Amino acid sequence: MSPFTYTHYSILKEKNLSAITCRLKSLLSFLLPIFLSASLFAQETTPGRVPSYPVPYEFPTTDSIKGVLQRVRSYYEATSPQTIVNSKTGERIKDFTSFNPLAIPSKGFASEWSYTHGVVLSAFDYISKVTGDESYAALNTRFYNYVVDNLPYFEKATTIKPGEKIGSWGRILHFEALDDCGSIGAAMIKTYQRNKNGKYLPVINRVDEHVSKNQFRLTDGTLARNRPQYQSVWADDMYMSVPFLTNMGVLTGKKKYFDDAAKQVLQMGDRLYVPGKELFDHGWNLTSAAYDPRFYWGRANGWCLMAMAELLSAMPKDHQSRDKILHLYRSMVRSLASLQDGTGHWHNLLDKPDTYLETSCTAMFTYAIAKGINEGWISHVYGPVALTGWNAITTKVLPNGAVDGTVEGTTFAHDNTYYYYRGKSTQATHGYGPVLYAGAEMIRLLQNEKLEILKAKPNAVNSTYHFLLKSEWPKK
Incomplete structure (x- = not known):
């Protein structure tokens, strides 16, 4: 090959390679966005990127909540006819001219005089x-009229001894504990405020006599029990x-009652509230005092939070103890938010995630958190905690309205094994009232005009609920 020919060939070769390279670069710059887009699309549709929630991460509606409440109410109404019956035959007693020693109130939850x-x-x-x-409140009038209209029949009975229970009405004639009268006495006052039935007042006054005067107290006035240990304080008794x-x-307008109520919250808190946990120990007793073993039982903490909500709603705004009670309320909510399970439930022992998910405390906390937001006691940012709590509750309300997953009645115990293996069922009636309360408060939360709620997008990779306080944002 001649020098001219070889040089010419080399130049042509370099030009061709350069042209090919430019063309490849141009082609790649065109195809790369397509490849990247296809890759990203494939990632978006890859299973696992969209969260799979065990409890639907949905926004409830007012109508859906009302539907749940109606189901629970229907179940409740079906539990008892609210009559007086023969305990052996079950037949209804209609002749009240002379006392039948076999007479008892009809069985069933709707007939109980119970907390x-x-x-x-x-x-x-x-x-x-x-x-x-008003049909819900009418159920209260029906029950309390049933009690006061038939109570004289049992009061005249000479065969009933002090402390003896009368079927599902328990120790209605002779109260021995706060469980016998406090909670159901509170509801009786509310019903009296509506219908002004004077027959209620003697019973209300007897409850007052027991709670204010007869119930055992520690030397500083804290309501207590001599069980299971000598001089025991139970967190449950805050609600009782x-x-x-x-x-x-x-009812009376007397400050002494608010003072006593506030004293119970704070002095029980002195013995039971643990600042490091921002929770209440289930119980305390004089025997072990400062070194009492601690068990953070869910429902006990629920009783405390609901009791504080009741007091904060009604006590004078300038009461000297209000700020201290608000601190307990707010700190508990802060702790509970972090302890909530991913399903929206809380555990039977709050700090033990290997204990089962429990319905009554879940409902109590959902109610109290939604209530705190609605009343302005806590920040609106806790809204999703209440929302997911309500979604969890709905999975435990059966089609017939029975509330499942509620731990059975639980004593103040001193070992984990007892708390871990408590039974739970629809027959544990401690969950029904809290579920009803939670639903009512969630309706208020959804209708709270001070809030704007940004909803989570369904089937989104990254989307959640945000509760915003309208007054914080510039006007649009």
Whole structure:
């Protein structure tokens, strides 16, 4: 090959390679966005990127909440005809001219004189106030009229001894504990405020006599029990006393009742509230005092939070103890938010995630958190905690309205094993009232005009709920 020919060939070769390279670069710059777009699309549709929530991450509606409340109410009404019957035959007693020693109130939840029924009746009163549906409050009048109209029949009986229980009415003639009268006495006051039935007052006054004078107290006035240990304080008793004292304050206008209610919250808190946990220990007793073993039982903490909500709603705004009670309320909510399970429930032992998810405390916390937002006691940012709590609750309300997953009645115990393996069922009636309360408060939350709620987008990779306070933002 000649020099001219070789040089020419080399030049042509370089030009061709350069042209090919430019063309490849141009082609790649055109195809790369397409490849990247296809890759991103493939990633978006890859299973696992969109969260799979075990409990639907949905926004409830007022109508859906009302539907749940109606189902629970229907179940409740079906539990008892509210009559007086023969305990052996079950036949209804209609002749009251002479006392039948076999006479008892008909069985069933709707006939009980019990603290769990008291929560339901208070919730019915609240639902009527929130929704304007007076048929719920009418159930209260029906029950309490049933009691006061038939109570004289048992009061005249010489065969009933002090302390003896009368079927599902328990120790209605002779109260021995706060459980016998406090919660259901509070609901009775609320019902009296509506219908002014004078027959209620003797019973209300007897409840007051027991709570204010006869119930055992520590030397500083803290309501207590001599069980299971000598001089024991139970967190449960905050609800068994404070709502009644609060409503006596509303009924009479006397400050002493609000003072006593506030004292119970703070002095029980002195013994039971643990600042490091921002939770209440289930119980305390004089025997072990400062070194009492601690168990953060869910429902006990629920009783405390609901009792404080009742007091804060009614006590004078300038009461000397209000700020201290608000601190307990707010700090508990802060702790509870972090302890909520991913399903929206809370655990039976709040700090033990290997204990089961429990319905009654979930409903209590949902109610109290939604209530705190609505009343301005806590920040609106806790809205999603209440919302997911309500969604969790709805999974435990069966089609017939029975509330499942509620832990059975639980004593003040001193070992984890007892708390871990408590039974739970639809027959544990402690969950019904809190579920009703939670639903009513969630309706208020959804209708809260001070808030704007940004909803989570369904089937989105990254979307959540945000509760915004309208007054914080510039006007549009």
